[in-house]
Structure formats: C-alpha cells, structure tokens
Amino acid sequence: EPEVTQTPSHQVTQMGQEVILRCVPISNHLYFYWYRQILGQKVEFLVSFYNNEISEKSEIFDDQFSVERPDGSNFTLKIRSTKLEDSAMYFCASSGGLYSNQPQHFGDGTRLSIL
C-alpha cells in the first residue's frame, strides 16, 4: 500500500539554525499538509497546500515557517530560525483525488529536537 515517507526520522538542531523537513506524499495525491505534535499532546494543524500554494494555515504557522514543493514528488517544511519550543514531532500528510474531503494519510513523522 502506498505511504507517505518523511526524512529524517530525527533531527537535532541548535537554536537559531534553519531546518528543513522533507516529505514524499503518496504519488497521486493532490493535497498536502504539515502537522506537529508536542510530546504528550494532541496533533495540531500547521498548513495545507494545494495547487502549488498554501490554502490554509494556523496561527502556529508564522513567518518563521515556509513550505515548498520543489519538484513533483517532495514537499518540504522549513523553519527559518528555530526556537526551543519548536521541538516536536512533525507529521506530513496527504490526501488524494478530486475531492478534498478524502481522508489524510500520515507519515511516521520527524522528531525535531532543538538544543
């Protein structure tokens, strides 16, 4: 069964450094998402992306965050200047087909640790 893949599985970064998290969504999917989950808490929406542009973002997704689909397969999340509170699991998800109400399928996440 096709799946969403994320790399790296664990990223350790010094505070203030830039970090790029990578995702390969399911190949025929059209909608892409980033979520984060702080340890022990619920999954929180960051941003959704469709047709090469952001379609919705949460208040968490401030100017330090950006997303990009640099080619036909990758979907990236960049945090420009990381803060301690950015430490979390970051999940990429994608959903497919012509209708946006199709369910989202998640990757296994990247654990981001800011020192």
Add this chain to the structure above:
Amino acid sequence: GQQLNQSPQSMFIQEGEDVSMNCTSSSIFNTWLWYKQDPGEGPVLLIALYKAGELTSNGRLTAQFGITRKDSFLNISASIPSDVGIYFCAGRPRVDTGNQFYFGTGTSLTVIP
C-alpha cells in the same frame, strides 16, 4: 480554533472487553476520522465518516457519525493486546479545498492480558 472534546482520556481494560470512546465538537462537522497512533509513529487511519448517521465498520472497530453532526463514536469489540495505543478523532468543519482537520486530545487505551 475548533475544540474537539474526546473522552475518556484514558482507559484500562481487560483483554476481551469492549471499548467505547467519543468525540464532541461545538460546531457542525462534515467529516469525521478516527486514527490510532502507536509510540514513535504517525497516526494511522482507522475509519472515515462522511454522512450524518453513517455507521462504518473495520473489522472489530465500528464508528458512527452522530446525527447532530457534532459528535462521533468509536467502538472496539473483543479487545486484544495489540489494540493498545492512542486513539484520536479528527473532524473537518466543511468540505472545501485545504480546510484543516482538527484533532481531539486522544484516548489512551491499555489492554491488560
């Protein structure tokens, strides 16, 4: 943002028992999803619901889209040890391009053999 209240927060049950958990929202949702998350992994989709009143099964799991469209229920019958994990509900307020899903706070399930 939308608040989803999921209950119970945690459950400790004997193997073979049935499990029920629910999720409620303050506003109408058009889609409800149920996910299971194992430690260190991403959420895995269990069941998707799209219509009020819809009842859908996936093996021993059954979920229902509440008739008011403000709640959803997940039942697990005859629990087994591998059912252990955190179960999340997720809902979408409207069907539209890119609209986000809101997640519940999770129900942690422990099954005692």
